[in-house]
């Protein structure tokens with residue numbers, strides 16, 4: 001890993017003077033042939049890769065009208081240029097959303113527009129060649145597909161879709177990314193990203209049951225593969241092994257316990273994350289989504305609830321039905337699927353949980369909105385429910401809550417810096433620099449209100465912050481799960 005300097009936190013975000021090519025060296029490790037072939041891609045760079053890439057681009061553009069509109073409609077107004085956290089943190093102009101798009105658009109113009117075919121120099125059209133492929137591999141792995149730029153673009157151009165298409169094309173010519181593709185292979189064969197087999201999962205859950213009973217004196221169950229439970233909980237596998245994730249899982253279990261809901265985890269679908277989204281692969285996304293359907297049918301559940309995972313909720317909320325539906329065998333009186341925050345919020349509204357807010361009095365909280373929840377999904381039956389519900393839960397279980405500056409939260413939230421399949425140590429420099437805008441916003445509420453902790457509902461955000469907080473002078477345990485706060489506040493040995 002290259003040496004790098006952590007950016008300095010400033011009182012207010014500043015647009016950096018550009019430094020051309022300063023992040024060109026940043027590239028994730030490439031997938032090896034085994035990782036590639038396991039999920040249906042060529043093991044290495046195919047012979048006629050330029051032609052294959054161009055043909056794949058044509059196929060994608062003809063299948064997706066949205067992609068074609070995004071490529072055709074940019075007017076170079078510049079509104080997006082300072083909206084990407086990776087540009088703000090790195091100063092590399094190729095991390096301006098419009099420049100990132102142009103790496104793709106230039107090839108599209110060259111092969112799929114009249115002007116680009118005959119007057120390429122006039123319209124910025126470029127041949128697909130090795131130099132461009134190197135830039136693609138670098139800069140399409142410097143986009144966390146957070147969609148912040150699309151909020152500020154007058155045409156709503158979504159760079160995330162273009163990044164996904166670029167990654168899909170690269171996979172099809174044999175140039176995949178190790179982190180994502182290895183994980184997808186594991187999830188498709190073992191059932192989760194960690195490669196945690198059923199027995200290890202069972203042992204982990206039993207250990208957590210013992211921990212809760214030791215701490216509270218109450219036997220709270222964490223059932224696995226329990227047939228005919230009402231609820232199948234599908235949660236990120238990070239929840240099974242590391243803090244603060246595991247504290248969130250304990251929180252979900254306490255909520256189900258106190259509400260008297262019957263629930264189970266599944267060893268077949270022991271992963272909410274769906275990295276097929278990150279590589280733009282419909283087939284891989286579908287294979288992973290089908291495991292959730294299979295588990296629900298096999299276990300005979302009535303409801304499916306997703307745990308705290310940002311992109312998993314986007315896939316679940318926006319695509320699960322088309323990927324793996326219909327889910328007409330589930331109880332239609334509940335949302336299909338449902339988010340754990342919706343379950344908890346509903347129980348709080350109906351006074352079904354006994355909560356002691358003072359249990360969290362050692363913390364002053366703020367909340368980090370995860371990109372895929374904020375800009376790619378919703379919660380509840382009200383506009384903006386994805387912003388309201390997590391905050392209302394936090395306020396119901398904590399006495400001290402303050403939001404970060406308004407242009408850094410909700411629809412305008414800044415990415416944690418590790419989303420979109422970039423949460424890998426080979427991209428540490430990018431992750432640290434990309435976290436700058438969020439760290440600056442956090443610093444403001446730390447200084448202004450004495451905020452001590454930041455809560456989140458995304459496994460990737462939590463892992464990313466645990467890693468990057470210390471680079472900016474914070475402590476790694478200043479990131480907490482929302483359901484960790486709920487779990488702390490639930491009074492188990494009293495009836496609601």
Ligand code: SF4
Pocket residue numbers: 083084085086095096097100142143144145146147148149150159160163415
């Ligand atoms: S989607 Fe997010 S990471 Fe990608 S270019 Fe836009 S703002 Fe940057």
Ligand code: SF4
Pocket residue numbers: 073074075076077078079080081097098152153154155156157
């Ligand atoms: S804001 Fe939209 S139209 Fe303007 S330069 Fe960016 S992508 Fe193009």
